[in-house]
Each structure stands twice: as structure tokens, then as C-alpha cells.
Amino acid sequence: MARYLRPRVTGPQVFFTLALEQRGEDRLLRHIADLREAVRMTQNSRPFRIDAMVVLPDHLHAIWTLPPQDRDFSTRWASIKALFSMRQEAGAQRASHLKRREKAIWQRRFWEHHIRDAGDLAKHLHYCWGNPVKHGLVEKAVDWPFSSIHREIKLGKVDPSWSGIAPSGDYGE
Template structure:
């Protein structure tokens, strides 16, 4: 058996970060079917541990977002842990593997997520655009305006060219 890697997440206070967070069951519709629960988990966490949401898109089995952390704060992993736990506790208990039970996990989420620290304005714009066009990329809609679970509706460019 291969030992698990010991990935150390970067700690850059005040950073803007692009995230991809996925369900364990790729192909499920849990996130869009329970988007109200997800929004509440994010709202509560954001109230306790502020951060700016620059872009967000929720797809059936994964989501992408861009956050900017407050100056002096680098704890995005804590925020994700709390959001995922709040969402999981609100979901019905599903059949779990022994490893999930041992860690007191609900088995809804992939254990890890992908993050990328954004280094400049061009990369920031590309990450935000990626969030907005992702439902199009997955064939869910023809234009970002047609996907209801996206920050495009809050601040997307209405003349976005795909």
C-alpha cells in the first residue's frame, strides 16, 4: 500500500484563491438538489469567518469558486472544513465505508479539494471566467445566464463572449 502524501497547503494571508470542491459520488445531483442547504452553510461560515466571494458556481456534483481572504488571515482550510461539515450534517445519513465512520465523516465529499493561489489580475480574471463558463463546458446550458447556481447573476458581464 502506498503511503498518503503529506501535502502542505500554502498559507498566504489575504490571498485570492481558486477552489474546486467535489462530492465523493461524481455523478450525483446533491449540490443542486440541496443548494439552499449549501448556501446556508456558506452564509453561516462566512458570518463567523469572513471572506469575500469573488465568483462561485455550483454544479450537480462539484463546485468552483474564487475567494479573497481578509488581510492577515490564511485559514481557508478551516472554512472549507466547516462548510462541508455543516452541509453534511443537514443531509440524510447514507451508507458509509468503515474509513468514513472511523473519521466521523458522512461520506458525501471527496476528502481533498483543489486550490490554486492566484498571483495576478490576469489569472484572477481567468479563474472567475472559468467559474462562470463551467456549466457551459459541462453541457448543462448554452450560456452562463441560463445556469441558476452561479455568481454570474450577481456580477457577470452580460456581454460575455464564449
């Protein structure tokens, strides 16, 4: 099995991408209330701040800041995935899913990137909020209802007319 070496930084700010096992399905949107409840329950038991989040039909992006002296985001994501999965019908299970008692809803791993500085944060915020535009789901980022961009607009931190396209035009990839 692969061994992942993660930075040993406590209280990190981290960008994540999580995807459903079956790309192309819309389970996350159809069951958005279940996902929100799983996140809420996990935040109550293991606090973290959501700096940004966008939920698309088959994947999500998030930027979190963990409390000082804490770097355990993996347990938090495991909790969210498990709590969400408990409320769902199983997906197309292979023998490996049955062996591990998995419902075949989420991909087993997730992608993370530790934010390095203010420029890196801005790049990942734009990527997160611009993702529905990139996937052709809406013309402007503000038009996507499942995004934390709305919170930032209310706080006056983001211009409501922002198109969702990063200044370089490449979504920061």
C-alpha cells in the first residue's frame, strides 16, 4: 500500500478535492442536506473552519483551517464520508468494497494541498469558487447555489459580479 507523507504542520490551512466513486452521478446535489448534516456533526465533534467550499454533482472542493496544535484532517474527512454514506443506498460495489464493508459511494482517497501563502490561498479560492463555471454548470460563480462564495459576497469580501474565472484565465491549475 502507498505511504503518504504529509507536512507535519499544526493548524494548517488546506485545500481538498473529494470525489464520488461513480463520476458523473449527481448524488451530492440530490442529497445536499445529508452532506451538510455530516459536515455539521463532524465540526461539532472535531472543530475546523471552512474557509471555502463548493459542492458539485460528483465532487467537492474545500479549504479548511484546523485549530492550533491539530493537523488531523483525515479523521474529519473520514467522519464526513461515513456519516454521509450511512444515509445513502450503496453504489455499485466490487468485491473489495464488500470486504471493507464500504458502500462504494466515495473514492477511497482525497487530494490535499497545504496552502503556502496569501497568493496560494487566492489561487485556490478562485479555483474552488470558479469550478462550477469551469465545468459549464453556470456562467458566473455567483449563480451556483452550493458554494461558500455567497457567504463571502454577504461579508463584502467578493464582488458579486466576479465571473468565476481566475485572473490568469486558467483557474489556477
